[in-house]
Amino acid sequence: MECGTFVYDEVACVVGEFRGRAGPYVMIRPLGGGREWQADPDHVRLATQDERLSAGVRAVNERARAAAVALLDVEVPSPPVPVPGCAECDGLADRRRDARLRYDGSAEADANVLLRRHLAGEEHAEP
Numbered sequence: 001m002e003c004g005t006f007v008y009d010e011v012a013c014v015v016g017e018f019r020g021r022a023g024p025y026v027m028i029r030p031l032g033g034g035r036e037w038q039a040d041p042d043h044v045r046l047a048t049q050d051e052r053l054s055a056g057v058r059a060v061n062e063r064a065r066a067a068a069v070a071l072l073d074v075e076v077p078s079p080p081v082p083v084p085g086c087a088e089c090d091g092l093a094d095r096r097r098d099a100r101l102r103y104d105g106s107a108e109a110d111a112n113v114l115l116r117r118h119l120a121g122e123e124h125a126e127p
Contacts, residue, residue: 001026006047006055009039015047015055032059080115088118 001007005018009028016028016037025038047055079096082089092115099107118124 001046006031006052007044008047008051009037010043010045011039012037015051018044030059031055032062079112080119082115083119083124086124088123089115092118 001018003018003020006015007018007026007028008015014028014030016030019027019029019036021027021041022038024041026041026044027036028039028044029036082093092111096108096111096115099105099111
């Protein structure tokens with residue numbers, strides 16, 4: 001078996017990358033990176049194409065999940081609140097609501113930006 005070959009550890013039920021031998025064991029590294037583990041060579045076989053694909057998708061999803069968690073640690077500002085009776089505020093709030101109903105996060109964010117800019121303008125500045 002060559003270094004870098006994708007193998008399936010039947011005991012751990014995990015696909016990994018063969019890294020070499022250490023005494024009576026084979027060394028396997030997780031596909032997404034991480035700490036190698038030792039496995040009994042009698043319980044390690046070449047991974048099937050489906051197992052490799054599934055493990056690759058799982059590794060990518062775990063990296064994306066970790067990145068999302070890191071982003072969520074940043075405080076996200078609450079959406080701006082329109083001023084009652086202001087026609088422009090009402091129009092931007094309607095635009096935001098319509099975007100939410102269409103599940104269009106980009107248009108919703110755009111409406112929030114425009115509403116924040118409008119609220120920061122002179123017409124809503126405190127005396």
